[in-house]
Amino acid sequence: xxxxxxxxxxxxxxxxxxxxxxxxxxxxxxxxxxxxxxxxxxxxxxxxxxxxxxxxxxxxxxxxxxxxxxxxxxxxxxxxxxxxxxxxxxxxxxxxxxxxxxxxxxxxxxxxxxxxxxxxxxxxx
Amino acid sequence: xxxxxxxxxxxxxxxxxxxxxxxxxxxxxxxxxxxxxxxxxxxxxxxxxxxxxxxxxxxxxxxxxxxxxxxxxxxxxxxxxxxxxxxxxxxxxxxxxxxxxxxxxxxxxxxxxxxxxxxxxxxxxxxxxxxxxxxxxxxxxxxxxxxxxxxxxxxxxxxxxxxxxxxxxxxxxxxxxxxxxxxxxxxxxxxx
Numbered sequence: 001x002x003x004x005x006x007x008x009x010x011x012x013x014x015x016x017x018x019x020x021x022x023x024x025x026x027x028x029x030x031x032x033x034x035x036x037x038x039x040x041x042x043x044x045x046x047x048x049x050x051x052x053x054x055x056x057x058x059x060x061x062x063x064x065x066x067x068x069x070x071x072x073x074x075x076x077x078x079x080x081x082x083x084x085x086x087x088x089x090x091x092x093x094x095x096x097x098x099x100x101x102x103x104x105x106x107x108x109x110x111x112x113x114x115x116x117x118x119x120x121x122x123x124x125x
Numbered sequence: 126x127x128x129x130x131x132x133x134x135x136x137x138x139x140x141x142x143x144x145x146x147x148x149x150x151x152x153x154x155x156x157x158x159x160x161x162x163x164x165x166x167x168x169x170x171x172x173x174x175x176x177x178x179x180x181x182x183x184x185x186x187x188x189x190x191x192x193x194x195x196x197x198x199x200x201x202x203x204x205x206x207x208x209x210x211x212x213x214x215x216x217x218x219x220x221x222x223x224x225x226x227x228x229x230x231x232x233x234x235x236x237x238x239x240x241x242x243x244x245x246x247x248x249x250x251x252x253x254x255x256x257x258x259x260x261x262x263x264x265x266x267x268x269x270x271x272x273x274x275x276x277x278x279x280x281x282x283x284x285x286x287x288x289x290x291x292x293x294x295x296x297x298x299x300x301x302x303x304x305x306x307x308x309x310x311x312x313x314x315x316x317x
Contacts, residue, residue, distance in 0.1 A: 002302070003298055003302060006251060006298060006301055006302065006305075007270075007274070009247065009248050009251045009252075010251065010252070010255065010266070010270045011270055011273075011274065015160075015164055016163060016164060016167050016173055016176070017160065018159045018160060018163050018177065018180075019177060022159055022163070022177055022180075022181070023152065023155050023156055023159060025181060026155045026159070026181050026184045026185070027149075027151070027152050027155065029181060029184075029185055030148060030151050030155075030184070030185065030188050031148060033185060033188060033189065034148045034188075
């Protein structure tokens with residue numbers, strides 16, 4: 001089969017006519033679309049304090065995890081802990097341990113940012 | 126198939142009206158372009174009902190995106206590009222039923238006319254073969270013939286460089302040419 005013959009067959013392909021209700025159906029859909037309320041944009045302005053707090057909490061968390069990892073490494077250099085719990089035990093047993101304070105700060109900041117976000121989202125701020 | 130620029134002033138004024146809040150002005154756009162958009166969809170899916178559904182979705186998207194039409198290009202160019210993108214992704218999501226090229230059945234009684242098939246059967250077989258091509262060749266061929274063999278128009282609808290469309294057309298037609306003779310082969314008569 002030649003290319004000319006392929007061209008000849010494919011060019012005058014049958015043309016179909018729109019069904020009688022097509023225009024009305026499209027216009028109904030368009031009117032529904034026009035009548036639908038516009039999507040509510042995300043309230044970035046109101047959410048920005050929460051977002052900033054969440055960012056800060058994230059930075060704190062990274063610092064704490066890095067610090068915590070360093071402490072674990074130091075502890076395992078002295079003696080090999082049998083489990084993770086035994087590695088964590090000295091931190092929680094000593095309330096003045098600086099890592100415990102950092103953990104508490106991170107926890108409070110995270111909790112506060114979650115609460116602020118919830119208040120902003122529910123419109124009670 | 127008319128995919129040209131004849132309706133440009135009407136399109137322009139209707140778009141302005143719709144953007145100003147007159148939704149009913151969109152009806153003029155639908156009336157002018159429903160036939161080409163449905164026919165373009167039909168060439169992709171070969172199913173009348175589905176073609177109308179896809180064309181309706183194309184009009185809805187056009188309505189939503191009317192503000193994005195940059196008026197330096199013809200409205201038809203923008204509309205066809207939008208519709209082509211939609212049809213392509215729709216067919217990727219739910220492909221039209223197509224028989225693989227190698228599985229196309231031999232058509233009975235290949236001696237019907239001029240040593241081959243009746244025109245109707247030949248046409249059907251060629252269209253089946255087109256719909257069995259890999260998507261990138263099929264799309265190029267569908268758009269090329271839809272736009273009356275106008276490569277630049279097909280390239281604009283596909284959002285591809287003309288060179289790429291030419292290469293795909295060449296390859297697609299070569300595949301068709303190599304596969305189709307088998308379908309039109311005249312069976313050898315047994316010697317008495």
